[in-house]
Amino acid sequence: NAGVTQTPKFQVLKTGQSMTLQCAQDMNHNSMYWYRQDPGMGLRLIYYSASEGTTDKGEVPNGYNVSRLNKREFSLRLESAAPSQTSVYFCASSEFWTGLIYEQYFGPGTRLTVT
Amino acid sequence: EDQVTQSPEALRLQEGESSSLNCSYTVSGLRGLFWYRQDPGKGPEFLFTLYSAGEEKEKERLKATLTKKESFLHITAPKPEDSATYLCAVAFGNEKLTFGTGTRLTIIP
Numbered sequence: 058n059a060g061v062t063q064t065p066k067f068q069v070l071k072t073g074q075s076m077t078l079q080c081a082q083d084m085n086h087n088s089m090y091w092y093r094q095d096p097g098m099g100l101r102l103i104y105y106s107a108s109e110g111t112t113d114k115g116e117v118p119n120g121y122n123v124s125r126l127n128k129r130e131f132s133l134r135l136e137s138a139a140p141s142q143t144s145v146y147f148c149a150s151s152e153f154w155t156g157l158i159y160e161q162y163f164g165p166g167t168r169l170t171v172t
Numbered sequence: 173e174d175q176v177t178q179s180p181e182a183l184r185l186q187e188g189e190s191s192s193l194n195c196s197y198t199v200s201g202l203r204g205l206f207w208y209r210q211d212p213g214k215g216p217e218f219l220f221t222l223y224s225a226g227e228e229k230e231k232e233r234l235k236a237t238l239t240k241k242e243s244f245l246h247i248t249a250p251k252p253e254d255s256a257t258y259l260c261a262v263a264f265g266n267e268k269l270t271f272g273t274g275t276r277l278t279i280i281p
Binding site for chain 2: 097098147159161162164165
């Protein structure tokens with residue numbers, strides 16, 4: 058069981074470049090999430106997918122797009138990277154049933170620097 | 173606005189010196205509180221879920237408790253390998269979590 062995997066581990070982009078961060082989980086979870094973590098800010102939700110076929114904005118969605126490719130995979134795309142998007146990005150997954158809240162399991166993160 | 177505050181920001185303890193970390197929240201319908209451990213350069217690792225006031229969970233040297241306004245993570249006789257940042261997260265009205273900024277714990281041998 059790999060849990061939640063993310064690629065790449067590190068990435069350096071120039072302002073204006075685009076890229077896609079990949080995430081996959083093998084726990085058969087319904088819900089998946091993308092967060093960013095910045096010093097002193099805590100983890101902030103970018104987008105989430107409560108179930109296959111649905112996506113919703115989180116707290117900081119501007120400049121990002123997501124795709125729930127299937128139940129296992131959830132990708133995050135930066136169309137035109139900006140220095141403010143320099144951060145560590147984490148993908149997470151959890152079980153989901155209406156009315157219940159379950160713990161989220163996190164991947165190892167992608168460290169992105171935009172110059 | 174729903175908020176989660178963790179204190180202290182940083183804590184240094186001698187090996188074996190017990191202490192507690194605090195997570196307080198302003199709530200509009202608490203649906204769950206979660207504790208995570210995060211080591212440098214890694215993703216958060218799930219520790220505990222608490223759903224209602226009075227609930228307690230234990231794992232090795234860690235014990236989490238929950239009241240109506242806050243949660244404590246008690247660490248008993250810590251070892252250097254317990255050094256990490258401990259994160260608290262709260263689910264208020266839906267499946268989304270609001271995270272605190274964490275407590276950086278250092279255990280000195």
